[in-house]
Amino acid sequence: MTSLRQCAIGTVKDLRAADCLTLEGEESVITDQTIIVKIIKTDEHEIYANQLKATWTHPTGDTKISQIQEDKNGDYFVTGKFTNPGVCKLDVSADDEPVNQSPMTIKVEEGRLVNTIKINTTSIRDVVKCEDDSLLVSCETNEMLKYKQSGEYIGTVTLPQGVLVNRMYKMKNGNIAFSDCNVNTPIRICNMNGQLIKTISVEAKNTPRRIHVDETSNVLYAAAGWSNSCVYMFDMNNGKTIKTIGSQGTKEGQMNNVSDVTLTNQGHLLVLESECFGTGTSRLQLFNNEGRFIKDLVEAGDEDGKVKYPRAVVVDEDDNIIISSQHKLQLFSSDGTFIKRIDKPEDGINNPEGLSIISYHQRRLAVANYGDKTVKIFNY
Incomplete structure (x- = not known):
């Protein structure tokens, strides 16, 4: 026609x-x-x-x-x-x-460093994107700082005194699940007014520090590092433990010093481990959605395609995996095949903590760079 x-x-x-x-x-x-x-x-x-x-x-x-x-x-x-x-x-x-x-x-x-936002604080732990495309930054205090992606400071979300916000997960309803740097402190949920509205993980034997929320099934995954390393699954409705995955150790399926946890787009569990005391045990492990070990995806090492002292892992819309290591950011396919290094040495990545994909279509990534107290934004 x-x-x-x-x-x-x-x-x-x-x-x-x-x-x-x-x-x-x-x-x-x-x-x-x-x-x-x-x-x-x-x-x-x-x-x-x-x-x-x-x-x-x-x-x-x-x-x-x-x-x-x-x-x-x-x-x-x-x-x-x-x-x-x-x-x-x-x-x-x-x-x-x-x-x-x-x-x-x-x-x-070419993929490149888009912007560096200097955070006026003594520590930086995580960064997440808000509904208005602004960035929320946790700084190991009771304040979460809000910035435009251009670097302009917007405001502060203030929680009760004594709270030390560590890692965060921004949920679709606008609330934030966060872990606390204080010892033996459970994961909590607050709103954007700083009001605490729910407590999760009170049954955990070890303080969970790294978190990921599966909002489809209403399950919170929380990783506990150092001694008694494991990943907890918590019911978001009642806050109780559903299952504990992993056991202490460095063999396949066991966990040692878990540094982060996330899910693939198929609902499989990714567990990132960071070596401690020079043990060389850094790696990324893959588990199925029932917590059964499948395989190691990424191994320890200094060279590109391997990880040393990794701190955070995220998965993008194409199921690619991004890992922040001690001095670099790396992109892997869903099967662990190395694709490329995202940053350049002169970009100044130094002990990065949290990662957040802030644009799936533009492939844009925000990094909480602990070493110089900045948020760095990359196209990858």
Whole structure:
């Protein structure tokens, strides 16, 4: 179908398929990032995939015809990925006529340090993204500091005296689950007014410090390091222990000095361990959703692709794994294959603590850098 007879008051006009479509996508991406450009219908005009054609022009000047894909809602989109920095171009036509916004140009940049936010505090433990895209920073005090991603200070969430906020998890309802640096202190939940509203993990035999919340199943995972290392599963409704995973030791499936915990997109458990006293036991272990050990994904070592004194682990929308180690940030695939180092030595990563993915589509990461008391933001 190439045209539509559209009736308006007093007029009859032909409407081309190309006139009913426009392109929507990012202005810039980074190398090796999957680009998604949507083909948006601007008019109630039936469009078929065989009417559409898409061609990418690479930063190198090479061209490639791209497949038009359809999502579950019946809308069309085009994807691309480029390894070279520069400017790429996407031409989309309907019945050999260019659609609106075609050709679209997109800047392809190398992954890089975007911004460094100096935090006016003596310690920094974690960073999470809020609903308004601002960043909330924990500093081992009863205050959580709020900043814009540009670095502008916004305000403070103040909790009761004596609280020492350590690691945080920002939930979809706006509340924050957090661990406490005080010994024998349970995980608690507060709102953005600083009011404590729930206590979790009172049954834990060892103080949990690293946390992750599965909001789908309403389960909180909490890692206890040093002696009696393990991962607890707590029911978020009643705060009680569901299961304890792991036992003390360095063999497969056992745990030693757990430094962080998170879930894959399939619900499998990732347990990050950091060596203590030069034992060389740093590693990333994978468990299934019932807590049974599957395999080691990443091993200990100084070279790229291995970890030494790792502190935090997160998983992005593509199931890639990001690990902060003593002096670097590394990206791995879901099976533990090393992809690349995210930072450069001159970026100043030094004993990073918490990590937070602050934009899935733009592949943007915030790091609580303990060594210089900053939050560093990277495109990766």
